[in-house]
Amino acid sequence: MSLFQLNPLTVKKINRFKSIRRGYYSFIIFVILVLLSCFAEVLVNSRALLVSYEGSLYFPTYGAIIPGKTLGLDYEYETNYRDLQKILKEKGNGFVVMPPIPFDPYENDLRDGEFPPFAPSFEEGHYLGTDTIARDVAARLVYGFRTAIFFSLILLVVSYLIGVSIGAAMGYFGGLFDLLFQRIIEIWSNIPFLYVIMIISSIMIPNFFTLIAIVLLFGWIQMTWYMRTVTYKEKAREYVMAARALGASNARVIFNHILPNTVSIIITFIPFSVASGIIALTSLDYLGFGLPAPTPSWGELLSQGSNNLESIWIVSSVIVAMTIILVMVTFIGEAIREAFDPKKHTTYE
């Protein structure tokens, strides 16, 4: 398929993208972060990476719960590896390797005689402190990032699929189909969507996928409208006429001729859609109409943080994380736009 063959023009675009340093490096860092977040269990977890106990090795990260009895403790429920680490150190009959952040995003690390939130401390392992019910902020940040990024990516893929197919059909076939969807979009785009999403999700308490579906209800419009315009323009060009004169079917013209010519424009939209997906989820979570309660999320941290401003570490860590990610995504977007659709201006001296 010509879509994935790198023609010289695409190579040129990619090279131009690489030459825009901040965008290219942001892209690399961002991809690494997303890949790392897929293996967040290895990096941020209350389960140990490796336990060596009396000569045998255990890898508790993935897989079934290892009860305390197995590792020489006196309980049947899941081993507390942080305690085990101290115990084994004293006894000297084994060792425990913990992940860099040895906390689960759901666990409450309460202490006697003190009330959370606890300030950041390296001794306790809470590098960014804890939230109001003693959950580790760093752990919730990492898992919250994973939720946000996958929410945003799935939203992007589905909304682009819908947008590209409806939009291309609208632009290519025109006629009644085009008119019908034009009216639908005209009505749909006038809905105050954030408010309606809030109403819907206050009522049905969404999970990850239903929330995507709710946001998708309003998210498909932009791409559809854009795709319609682009297809409409491309359809009028000579290569399409030539292809049709040669007897190409509608499907062939759309998939082999028009779509490959619109891909580069679609790509320039991707980073901005990623950012807006993250922002949408975070705003909804902030308002309390996003994912249900214990799910780690940036919006929930933001709202906790802004309600407990004296515990400055909560709000500042999530704001810093959000700023870094969004600025990086925007850097990428800017660089891609620059590389794929360069604008040269005449300037006067």
Added chain:
Amino acid sequence: MTQYFIRRLLLIVPTFIGITILVFVITRFVPGGPIERMIAEAQQASMQSGGMTQSSGNGIGAATLDQDQIKQLEEYYGFDKPVLVSYWDWLVKVVHFDLGVSTRYSDPVWDTIKERLPISAFYGILTMLITYFISIPLGYMKAVRHNSHFDHVSSIVVFIGYAIPSYVVGIILLVVFASNLEWFPMGGFYGDEFEDMDSKLEQVADVFYHAALPLLAYVAGSFAVMTFMMKNSLMDNLAADYVRTAIAKGIPFKKAITRHAMRNSLIPIATHFGNNISVIIGGSFLIEKIFNIDGLGLLGYESIVERDYPIVLGVLVISAILQLFGNILSDICVAAVDPRVQFR
């Protein structure tokens, strides 16, 4: 052209009906509506008072609200009729400016909204003015001094404003200037001593003292896009042949901009006018919640949380109408500034 706008105005009707029927139906088929709320509240009340006087814990709910009372309530809210019938009743009332009565405050919804609307409008209009006031000159300067030191430095600010959503900017401002430095108040539309202040001037000053941070947050959300747009369109126009011709004929560069390029560059800014209205309505949920401003957004947010559906629908009606007219207004602006635009 006139035909186009007439069609747009007529389209408001089906759009409005579509939006409201959607939400009306949703609010109807949900557990936890106003009646369930009342029953729950009555239960709580009886639990508290009943627990004190007598130990009969059983039969709550039924003891406080019997079937007849529930029926009366259902009749009162129109829940006893089929959805479409009660939707029609509601719509007829809305056309007569009767949005019903809040289930939480027992005040007429329209009065509550009328109270809040000026507060949101205050922020909306000021935001728009400040945004234009910053973006147009800034975009102009950035275009004229493209690639200069000034351009690069100001780009950073614009860029951050572009990347970070306005409510996060609001939280940052709150953390830094209200919580830590204590330069500005934590929120509210005016302070506690507002009623006791001696002069109007002092009151106005108090309102602006409270408005500083939220306004900054609002402006941060909208000025970046506008500045980019101004800069890019001015640069496009500067590169256009007619400006080159004007300069070649000997017009000073400044005059070429003000007389020729600037006029055409303002067209996209005018297009953006209507979008602003919806941005202000949409964004206000978050910023009004952060700064605890008693505007339309906070009212809508609270009514959803409290399941006060008459207000939920009321706010929806108002914001949908504002947005619908805003979009048409924006099209009229475009047609007014750009004679080439032909709407069909």
